[in-house]
Amino acid sequence: MTPSRPRFVRVVxxxxxxxPTRVVIDGGxxxxxxxxxxxxxxxxxxxxxxxxxxxxxxxxxxxxxxxLLIPPEDPTCAAGVIFFNNVGFLGMCGHGTIGLVVTLxxxxxxxxxxxxxxxxVGTVTATLHPDGSVSVANVPSHRKAKQVTVDVAGIxxxxxxxxxxxxxxxxxxxxxxxxxxxxxxxxTEVTWRIRQAVNAQRFPEVDHVELxxxxxxxxxDSRNFVLCPxxxxxxxxxxxxxxxxxxxxxxxxxxxxxxxxxxxxxxGSQFSGSYRWIDRxxxxxAPTVIGTAHVNAEARLILDSNDPxxxxxxxxPGGA
Numbered sequence: 001m002t003p004s005r006p007r008f009v010r011v012v013x014x015x016x017x018x019x020p021t022r023v024v025i026d027g028g029x030x031x032x033x034x035x036x037x038x039x040x041x042x043x044x045x046x047x048x049x050x051x052x053x054x055x056x057x058x059x060x061x062x063x064x065x066x067x068l069l070i071p072p073e074d075p076t077c078a079a080g081v082i083f084f085n086n087v088g089f090l091g092m093c094g095h096g097t098i099g100l101v102v103t104l105x106x107x108x109x110x111x112x113x114x115x116x117x118x119x120x121v122g123t124v125t126a127t128l129h130p131d132g133s134v135s136v137a138n139v140p141s142h143r144k145a146k147q148v149t150v151d152v153a154g155i156x157x158x159x160x161x162x163x164x165x166x167x168x169x170x171x172x173x174x175x176x177x178x179x180x181x182x183x184x185x186x187x188t189e190v191t192w193r194i195r196q197a198v199n200a201q202r203f204p205e206v207d208h209v210e211l212x213x214x215x216x217x218x219x220x221d222s223r224n225f226v227l228c229p230x231x232x233x234x235x236x237x238x239x240x241x242x243x244x245x246x247x248x249x250x251x252x253x254x255x256x257x258x259x260x261x262x263x264x265x266x267x268g269s270q271f272s273g274s275y276r277w278i279d280r281x282x283x284x285x286a287p288t289v290i291g292t293a294h295v296n297a298e299a300r301l302i303l304d305s306n307d308p309x310x311x312x313x314x315x316x317p318g319g320a
Contacts, residue, residue: 004304004305006304007303008300009028010024010299011024012025012297012298012299014296016096016236017292019235021100021103023099025069027301028069031043031047040082043068043089052311055085055312056086057309063228063233067083074118078117079104079109080118085232086232087229087314088230089120092122093239094238094239098126100126101117101293102292121166122166124139134292135289136290138165138239138286139166141243142251142284143244144163144164144203146248150198152194152197153197163245165247166240167207167208167240168206168208169206169240169244170210172209175213177211179213179225187211192209208227208228208240209226209227210226211225219270220262223263224241224245224264226241235265238271239291242287242289245261245263246285247287257275271289272290274287
């Protein structure tokens with residue numbers, strides 16, 4: 001039998017506040033065109049093995065977020081993108097958008113200024129600043145439910161807000177856990193149990209859980225720990241998570257329109273955020289998050305079907 005020819009995939013890796021992004025520059029599947037939401041459906045239904053191959057072991061890890069560059073339907077957009085992780089797909093990704101913009105700048109495809117990026121949940125505007133930082137004007141965000149209490153196995157009642165900011169979050173402000181790096185195993189288990197309770201008892205759409213606590217840096221307003229859908233924790237302050245927090249602060253009237261909020265991650269890295277009202281009566285805001293990414297690798301992945309682990313090692317959905 002003649003061995004199959006390997007497939008090559010060009011990627012650029014970066015990290016945003018410690019959280020990695022792998023942008024697929026070339027070698028991705030043909031998704032047939034159309035809007036980003038339509039292309040996501042084709043990606044999910046027909047090419048999930050590619051998702052797993054790019055981000056899962058042995059080439060990746062549970063924490064890695066992939067970003068597939070796709071042709072945008074809207075000609076005013078600089079790029080289209082579909083974000084994915086170890087278990088599936090993300091509607092939006094704030095840290096990933098920052099990483100994408102810095103990657104495109106390194107490749108010479110964009111220069112400082114405003115750039116529209118088409119995502120499956122809407123178009124965002126990313127601004128590459130002369131100093132290399134990136135502002136992301138996220139999709140409209142809102143709080144769906146305030147102070148929801150769920151009974152968490154082995155823990156008891158936990159109360160938080162449910163908010164949308166490109167992904168669904170359960171945000172917990174009052175809790176007994178210390179948000180320090182040496183406690184990540186405990187925090188991961190706690191937030192995983194919280195997510196299971198939230199999904200089973202009230203909100204099946206929630207796939208991120210975010211704990212908040214006092215910041216360690218004097219110039220930050222809060223520290224967070226964010227559990228992502230595949231049970232990895234976010235090393236960055238989480239762009240969509242910070243946007244969800246801004247929506248809750250706006251709804252509570254504790255942060256004024258245009259006022260800055262500095263969100264610190266479990267690593268101590270920071271995003272700065274603010275919002276403007278879209279519809280005050282409905283509680284809908286337009287959040288903007290600012291952060292910095294650094295490119296740390298350029299590579300060519302080899303997908304060889306003769307490799308028994310070509311399509312990745314994953315406990316989540318996927319397959320050849």
